[in-house]
Amino acid sequence: MSxxxxxxxxxxxxxxxxHGPAIGCVVDGTPPGIALSEADIQPFLDKRRPGxxxxxxxxxxxxxxxxLSGVYEGKTTGTPISLLIExxxxxxxxxxxxxxxxxxxxxxxxxxxKYGHRDPRGGGRSSARETAMRVAAGAIARKVLGEGVxxxxxxxxxGAHGIDRARWDWAAxxxxxxxxxxxxxxxxxxxxxxxxxxxxxxxGAVVEVVAEGVPPGLGAPxxxxxxxxxxxALMSINAVKGVEIGDGFAAAALRGEQNAxxxxxxxxxxxxxxxxxxxxxxxxxxGQPIVARFAVKPTSSILTPxxxxxxxxxxxxxxxxxxxxxxVGIRAVPVGEAMLACVLADHxxxxxxxxxxxxxxxx
Numbered sequence: 001m002s003x004x005x006x007x008x009x010x011x012x013x014x015x016x017x018x019h020g021p022a023i024g025c026v027v028d029g030t031p032p033g034i035a036l037s038e039a040d041i042q043p044f045l046d047k048r049r050p051g052x053x054x055x056x057x058x059x060x061x062x063x064x065x066x067x068l069s070g071v072y073e074g075k076t077t078g079t080p081i082s083l084l085i086e087x088x089x090x091x092x093x094x095x096x097x098x099x100x101x102x103x104x105x106x107x108x109x110x111x112x113x114k115y116g117h118r119d120p121r122g123g124g125r126s127s128a129r130e131t132a133m134r135v136a137a138g139a140i141a142r143k144v145l146g147e148g149v150x151x152x153x154x155x156x157x158x159g160a161h162g163i164d165r166a167r168w169d170w171a172a173x174x175x176x177x178x179x180x181x182x183x184x185x186x187x188x189x190x191x192x193x194x195x196x197x198x199x200x201x202x203x204g205a206v207v208e209v210v211a212e213g214v215p216p217g218l219g220a221p222x223x224x225x226x227x228x229x230x231x232x233a234l235m236s237i238n239a240v241k242g243v244e245i246g247d248g249f250a251a252a253a254l255r256g257e258q259n260a261x262x263x264x265x266x267x268x269x270x271x272x273x274x275x276x277x278x279x280x281x282x283x284x285x286x287g288q289p290i291v292a293r294f295a296v297k298p299t300s301s302i303l304t305p306x307x308x309x310x311x312x313x314x315x316x317x318x319x320x321x322x323x324x325x326x327x328v329g330i331r332a333v334p335v336g337e338a339m340l341a342c343v344l345a346d347h348x349x350x351x352x353x354x355x356x357x358x359x360x361x362x363x
Contacts (some may be wrong), residue, residue, distance in 0.1 A: 008350060012025055012026070012028075019121035021087060023132060025137055036140065040139060043139075048334040049062075061087065068117070126238070134237075141341035141342045145344055153179065154207070155208075158178065158193060158205050159192070163181060163182035165182075167182045168182060169182070203298050203329075205327055206296070209345060219280065219347055221284070224350075241295050243294045247276045261277050272288055294329075296329035303319050324347065
């Protein structure tokens with residue numbers, strides 16, 4: 001099974017399974033001389049860590065990251081950075097009764113069709129456990145981007161229940177278990193999701209990620225478009241079924257003059273009067289905030305019985321025991337931030353490489 005690596009100059013390869021002894025990644029392409037320690041990575045992993053509220057899986061993983069290579073005396077060396085997180089709270093027995101059955105909505109049947117084999121213990125490589133290493137890599141990507149680029153994410157819908165954007169407050173996302181920027185919506189969501197959780201079901205979500213301070217010019221036309229690669233990166237996250245940039249699908253309902261990001265000169269610089277395009281035009285960053293949203297389907301592992309089939313070709317009814325998120329969209333917020341950071345870091349390095357070749361400037 002290949003395709004465990006993403007990126008061009010900033011390349012990330014993840015490895016490990018949900019119920020194996022450890023998970024890890026190798027980050028290649030980080031420039032030398034960047035200050036880096038486990039303490040720079042851990043806060044982002046703590047945001048994603050399971051078991052922090054009744055609205056996430058109760059699997060207890062400390063997710064303590066270890067840097068194994070690529071850093072010397074507190075700074076990157078330019079060589080591959082290897083990261084490791086030990087798995088400490090696996091309960092493979094929870095999957096014993098469904099080891100020979102396909103869970104609807106999961107990758108079980110697709111893996112079996114392709115490889116003739118699958119790991120029933122939490123899904124193996126298809127488990128969202130793998131995303132912890134993306135978050136770790138994203139922390140390194142942020143260091144590459146520098147302090148001038150700020151990347152933040154928020155959950156803007158729980159199922160059919162959206163936020164009121166007039167109440168948007170970035171400070172609120174650290175004050176509720178949903179990363180929700182609308183305090184009132186967060187209070188309402190707590191009641192809604194608790195009822196869903198107790199009923200043995202789940203809900204989906206919409207997550208919005210925003211990058212501010214992105215240098216204009218990142219990205220390339222045609223097949224190297226920044227928005228296309230952001231969309232691909234976000235689409236690669238477990239349970240994501242849709243991605244939009246800027247106004248996205250809502251733009252189709254607008255007239256041309258409504259959708260236009262009009263411009264004026266202010267202080268000798270071009271100023272945009274709107275940002276329907278989400279900070280990217282023709283695949284190239286304009287310097288405006290980059291805005292992307294992705295839709296996360298309801299958690300497929302639920303206690304409500306659903307119809308399926310077994311590997312032996314028998315009709316069965318299945319429900320999934322164990323510890324599962326009633327809404328995987330909650331912990332997808334830091335994962336979305338990380339994937340956006342990795343794409344931007346990759347394009348920043350690619351942009352520097354082009355300038356160096358053409359102009360002879362140092363990166």
